[in-house]
Amino acid sequence: MGEQIDEKLRIELQRQGVWVSSMQELYNWGRKNSIWPLQFGLACCAIEMIATAASRYDIARFGGEVFRPSPRQADLMIVAGTVTKKMAPQIVRLYNQMADPKYVIAMGACAISGGPFKQGYNVLKGIDRYIPVDVYIPGCPPRPEALLHAFMELQRKIDSQKLTGADKAEFLKPEQPSEFPVPKFGQHDLEPPANPDVFHPAIIERS
Amino acid sequence: MFIVIFIGVALAFPLIPLALAWLWRRFFQPPKPGPDKTSTYECGVESIGDAHVQFHAQYYLYAIIFLIFDVEAVFLVPFAVAFTGLPVGGFIAILIFLLLLLEGLVWAWGKGCLQWQP
Numbered sequence: 001m002g003e004q005i006d007e008k009l010r011i012e013l014q015r016q017g018v019w020v021s022s023m024q025e026l027y028n029w030g031r032k033n034s035i036w037p038l039q040f041g042l043a044c045c046a047i048e049m050i051a052t053a054a055s056r057y058d059i060a061r062f063g064g065e066v067f068r069p070s071p072r073q074a075d076l077m078i079v080a081g082t083v084t085k086k087m088a089p090q091i092v093r094l095y096n097q098m099a100d101p102k103y104v105i106a107m108g109a110c111a112i113s114g115g116p117f118k119q120g121y122n123v124l125k126g127i128d129r130y131i132p133v134d135v136y137i138p139g140c141p142p143r144p145e146a147l148l149h150a151f152m153e154l155q156r157k158i159d160s161q162k163l164t165g166a167d168k169a170e171f172l173k174p175e176q177p178s179e180f181p182v183p184k185f186g187q188h189d190l191e192p193p194a195n196p197d198v199f200h201p202a203i204i205e206r207s
Numbered sequence: 208m209f210i211v212i213f214i215g216v217a218l219a220f221p222l223i224p225l226a227l228a229w230l231w232r233r234f235f236q237p238p239k240p241g242p243d244k245t246s247t248y249e250c251g252v253e254s255i256g257d258a259h260v261q262f263h264a265q266y267y268l269y270a271i272i273f274l275i276f277d278v279e280a281v282f283l284v285p286f287a288v289a290f291t292g293l294p295v296g297g298f299i300a301i302l303i304f305l306l307l308l309l310e311g312l313v314w315a316w317g318k319g320c321l322q323w324q325p
Contacts (some may be wrong), residue, residue, distance in 0.1 A: 070248055090251030096243035099249075100236065163235060171236075178239035 024163045030064075031075075032158040035103070035151070038074035038094065039067035043081025045108040045141040052144040056095040058072050071097040076154070079133075081108035082117060082122040085190050091183050095131045096179040097152075104156075105150050106133045109140045116140065131180055131196035268320045273311070279308055 025192060041049055052059050059065050068074040072092050073191055083091060095104065106127055109115030114125035127133065135150040142150075161169035170176045180198060183190040224292050232238070247254040286293075315321065 012211060072248065093243055093253070096241065097246070099244075125287040174239075175235035179243050182243065182297040184313055 002132075019043060027163065028159050028161060031101070032155040033152065034063045035076045036068050036074050037064055037065045037076040037078050038071055038098065039069050040094070041080045042087065043108075043110065045080035045111070047149060048141045048144055049078055049080045049107065052147045054058060056123045056146040057148060059148065059151065062148070062155065063092075064151055071095075072099055074098055075102060076130075077102065077104045077131075078107055079104060079111040079127045080107040081141075082115065084122050084124070085124055085185075088127070088130065088190060089184070092130045092180060092182045098184070099161060101169065102180050103134045103154055104131055105135045105137065105147075105154065106151070107137045107147060112136050112138065119193050124190070129199045130183060132198055137196055218265075267322060274316055274318065275308060275311065279305070 002110070005020055005022075013020055041047075051057055053067065064076070072198075075098075076093055077091075077098065079091065095102065102126070106112050111127050114120070117123035118125055132185060133161070135153050137150045138145050139146055145182045152206075162205060163172065171178070180195055183192065183195075185191075245257055249258075282301070282304065286297075289297075
């Protein structure tokens with residue numbers, strides 16, 4: 001931790017058979033190779049997620065095969081499918097109940113933005129309105145390879161997270177919240193329709 | 208001697224990771240409890256009432272009577288499959304078996320076991 005060893009020196013040392021590591025690397029190496037997802041599926045994307053976990057695509061190669069039935073033991077939430085407004089409060093509550101550090105993959109067009117149901121009255125227009133999303137996978141539904149790619153991207157993110165310093169990982173900062181407000185059913189929509197602390201939509205600039 | 212080493216290893220194996228986890232939490236991971244995080248897990252739904260619900264003792268009688276006829280069905284299926292090739296003795300045997308169970312049901316009914324008494 002702290003002092004980073006020069007990359008060239010480390011490669012040179014590795015060539016000579018000397019492995020130099022740090023607490024941070026060891027910790028992140030362990031974390032990224034044992035990501036346990038929370039076991040739930042919402043719609044058709046869940047079928048692709050099941051295929052990813054099954055023998056042909058075999059997410060176990062990346063250490064992610066242990067789908068946990070309880071949020072207490074899970075590190076990763078794969079939001080696989082259409083999030084209806086009826087389901088959104090439960091998703092947020094499950095995310096809140098997960099232990100830190102926790103990550104979210106928004107799988108498929110519906111979880112990202114509402115997808116083909118975006119104009120519908122009953123579908124949430126993206127889970128990132130309420131909880132922070134780490135990796136987005138486009139597609140309707142995304143193929144298992146795409147989920148594996150997202151998983152690898154998440155592993156890359158975990159590997160790059162710092163444990164100390166000003167730019168340390170979000171979950172290590174005491175002021176960073178671990179829970180986000182659960183939306184309530186209003187008269188016409190969920191209230192609030194989005195969490196302004198989490199939801200930062202891209203601003204479209206027209207000239 | 209061997210057993211002492213064995214016990215030592217058996218203790219060290221769980222205790223060292225637990226101690227490391229504790230140290231890790233102590234120095235790096237800020238605790239972030241909250242009302243949602245510490246609430247009962249019920250598939251994301253807010254739990255209503257207490258999770259420790261008691262079932263009435265009466266339910267036990269229903270369960271055991273159900274179980275008798277559940278097991279009877281297990282015996283009846285192979286009987287039905289082998290019915291055409293069965294000698295008269297087998298047929299009578301299963302009839303006696305059925306009658307015994309039926310008698311049990313009549314007895315339980317007469318005792319008032321099927322009446323729910325709160």
